[in-house]
Amino acid sequence: MSDVTMTPTSPPNGASSRTSPLQWVRVNLFSSVSNTIQTIVFTAITLGLLRALLGQVFSEEADWTSVSTNLRLLMIYNYPADQIIRIWVSAAVVLLAAGLSLGAWKVEPGYTVGRLGRHLVGLGLFCLVTRLLLPVHAPDTVRTWLIIIGVVSLVAGVVVQRADPDGDRVMGFGTVLSGVALTFLAVLWLVPFGQYGLVDGVLVAESGTTVASSTKVPWTVLLIIVVASHRVGIILGRALGRSLRAGLAAFWVVGPAFVIFVILRDPAFDWAHVWSTDIPIAAMFALGGAAVLYFVAAPGKTEVARALGAMLFAFALFNWVAAFFGWYPMLQKVRISFLIFAIVVLLVPAFAGDRSTRRRVAGGWVAAMVVFHWLLTAINTESTLVITAPPFLGGFVLTVGIAYYVMLASFPLGVLLSLARTSKLPIFRVMSTGYIEVIRGVPLITVLFFFSIMLPLFLPKGMGISDLAAVFAGYTVFSAAYMAENVRGGLQSVRRGQYEAADALGLTTVQRTSLIVLPQALRVSIPNLVGQAIAVFKETSLIAIVGGFDLLRIANSTIPNQPDFLGQKRPGLLFISLVYFVFAYSMSKSSQRLEARLKDAQAR
């Protein structure tokens, strides 16, 4: 019998390998003299740090009202208050897509009932320890609540853990989401931290109000949307599968841009211009391009495609040169569309196929062109928002928006750079190595400065670049170099035999790279890539130097400059540290889940 069977056997009943808590403590913390000393020393240090932190949080000078009154500023900065419904709609759109995605991709954090029990016990112990370490002048409400939460958690935790001693009962992600949402809602609706109002120049808490009095309802709606869309995502995922996931993936590339430039910015479309110029141009590229691609995506048309692609590429480059010297006028978007079209035509032979494939290529092109041109038109149109001080994005929305799009754009750029760096052709190697080494040798601030202040000087007359675009471009260029190095590490881990097998089967270089080499290389690079993404998210604070009002700048300079809160930095900074931590930690955790899931599939 030569087949390997894979039936797992379970351990004999009753002989669980789980040790009792007392045993665990004795073995792991106090097993030897040196171990005991280490335990005592590090516990003392940790408790000392916790006490210092609590001292800061509850210190007499620290006025947490500086954070609670400025939450809107921290989240959306100068966005006009009467248009705030747009913010809520945008959040709803993003959360809807997020819920659907989590369902469609069957994301399962593997949270078990036993784990929940252990976490509750941990929370309970933490609350009780914190209660013991509280400084003297901490408010009484906090003292009592810590004891209540501590004891309740501890007891609940023990009970829950008893219900699932081996940690086998897995809770579905939907359950976890609902639980988190309910807890959040309970805090929103029940906790009486109070709304603050100005009375005789002094901030006074209005009794009977809760912390989120003006945002309770929108938050509730948003949380319901997340939980419901997750459910729907699971159901639709079973029915539609690939098409749903493809659609969602497309959304995540362009959707946020739509949210920023169409929903949040509310451009005032000049409909006459749109109908006479923008739509015809878009239609020409979409339909004309689709026809060409349908023809060229047939098998056997490789030579035609390469020739046509080369000609178009030369034409596109010539357009840029002509624009620089001002030889003939051509709309920016037309130039860009020609370039994109040229690149797609060059790549199409690798993905040619039968009728249905060709239809999908053509259809995809039409959709991409429509979306692309709509976005370009929206970006180039004036906004109707009345902004007191540009830009229209600030605070947390700016941080997340910039970080998201930099991650999204620098990733493919980084992959291309690393492929160029390891390519056989010297010109690609030299250019990409030069790019990577120069960028890696220069601080981010320098790159941001160059793009916001120096670059506009180099552009031809009539071409401008908005602040936001400059920051985005500079940051993307910077981050791409680091992504490239991460991917290169992954590329080097792909065994030569894979290349040889792909060659022996007759795959072209493009097919070999995209179907065989990159999937394997990227799997290996995930930890590094996510680390880079987390760094991108946190380093958005440097945008402050080139004029952006991100989360850190608001907490560090805007709030301390307000007359009510002069010089009050610490509460704001502590708060945003928490925000940064929550997001960075979730990214890090999800990357671990992603790695585990990919490893399961390969089962090596």
Place this chain on the structure above:
Amino acid sequence: MSIADQALTEDLASRDDMIVCTGVSKWFGDFQALKGVDVTVKDREVMVVLGPSGSGKSTLIRCINRLEVHQEGSIVVDGIELTNDTRNIERIRSEVGMVFQQFNLFPHLSVIDNVTLAPVWVRKKSKVEAEQKAMELLERVGIPEQAQKYPGQLSGGQQQRVAIARSLAMEPKVMLFDEPTSALDPEMIAEVLDVMKDLARGGMTMMVVTHEMGFAREVADRLVFMESGEVVEVGTPEHFFTNPREDRTKLFLSQIL
């Protein structure tokens, strides 16, 4: 009579030439791995290449599908000359299948995806058609039930059989085998050799580098003995194992039999 024409039986001599290597030389830097190799593989012939390690046998068959580039001499596969012209290389690769010592399956794809990848993307077949053919091939090599598994979940013998099915999916005219059983545990060698014997019986032109003497004796039409980059002797199995001509051949056989 050139060494390549040695041991041609009447039947073999009447067939078309499938692979013709004439004076093939290859250098790795200063080291000459192949020294003027002349070999002809006829249509539907099973040729086994033997020799000590470092004799150039793997280099020779890797030259045939351009995984290595030869510097001198000519290689003609089914009438197509192997030059730097990428079109020729692509045509030759589409007619020549290769099975590697290390299997080289794609670990991120399931077994059936491994087998259908090339037909879909290179021959532009539809996914449905490719999967049908893939299942037939998996049945032919004896592991249809493993279709949805990943290579990492299979044993070595199963992986190599999947590799054979993957090459067969491209409907090649020639199959090259580079020590296909050398990385396998002894109990799994037989299942792979059975598949190869079945292929040979079905009339596939095969060029096999192997140390499995039993297989060579049973299935080969001709045997080629190489040493230090040269073809030392070519013969039929009966001639080769009972009455080899060259001294070096006799020495080699005494060491391994």
